[in-house]
Amino acid sequence: MNLTFKNKRVTGILTVVPAKEVRFEDEMGNYNFTREQSVKLQKIMGFGAHRIVDDGTCVSDLAVFGLNHLIQNGQLKKEEIDALIFVTQTPDFMMPATSFIVHGALGLRHDVYCLDINQGCAGYLVGLQQAFLLTEQANINKVVLVNADILSRKVNKRDRNSFPLIGDACSITLIEKGSGSEQPVYSTIKIDGGNSNVLTIPAGGMRLPSSAETAIEEQDEKGNIRSKDNLVMKGDAVYNFVMMEVPPMIADLHELAGKEISDTDYFLFHQPNKFMLQKLADKLKVPYAKMPFNVVEHFGNSSGVSIPTAITFNLAQELRSQEYTVCLAGFGVGLTWSSMLLKLGNLDFCEMINY
């Protein structure tokens, strides 16, 4: 599905990452892989250090910390927040929604539209799309989009397939009505619910509530250990899906916007690992300098939050003083694949802080 938005502005991006850094070298012993195999895996996938929350830390903790940082620095005023969108797959509770928790913790006024969205690797894009739609309302000028995930708490530490790449993070993005002179934002989204079993956490919902039985750890045919309470990803299927769907999506997006791929300054994609991003850059014939793939190496893959992490880690200074044509893309759980072409820059803030 193609989407177009007019008169919208992204005015600031903040990323909050846990201060705790864990190095792949220190975790190799957890995996059913020889040291040689692990070193090879590290080199190809680009594993270095990843940021992990302490047990007990929740997404709302990261979000409130980040929002208070902006409020204290005068970059956000509580009374200006008209809507609060919280995109996460790791909410504090099944109910109430995490946006309500944040609303309460900050003491926001009652006149705020709060919404939680259960989305993953494409969640940052879905959140932006919803924020843009909300600003169509006369009474909604400023939307706070929070995208946060702490999936490390749901991935088994002995799952070599997923744990080395996982990272926790939270991002806060401000979206406002434009002044009327903005170029339209072009976006696409597609869903394949028939393959929703490619990325799942089998237990913990109403279909299979968590129990002593779902906590039992088992080893798969590749030597990965996990329980039904843990995240399970069919890595090979994800690879095939991404290589099949993402390159044509980016081509279609540029066609929709009437632009050439070579006109786009940066390709700020979800960060699954270095290997997949390099393959995507090769297929799209995009120089590596235009497509950062260093997030997994330094922070880990924080699902949808890896996009704002890539932005604030690589382009913080540039985006505060200049404007670029950027192509965003997210692809994963759902399966969902989504893209967006927009002008991004002259931001009021663009930074990264530790929790």
Add this chain to the structure above:
Amino acid sequence: MENFKSKIAEILEVDSVNDTDVLTDFDNWDSLSSLSIIAMIDTDYSLNMSAEKLVSFNTVGELEQFVKANGK
């Protein structure tokens, strides 16, 4: 297509491979080498192969024949 065999050999870290070699018998056959082969076939032959499809081929020769017939 000797290039195909030399690339398979490189991924599996052996000097050379033959048509009759069984893929899963290589010491370095694991989830990573399997993904590396899938990626190589995609890059060099524009063929997006699933992991299940890859392991349906018993030998290097059978895989090469399929890739040659179906890839670009």
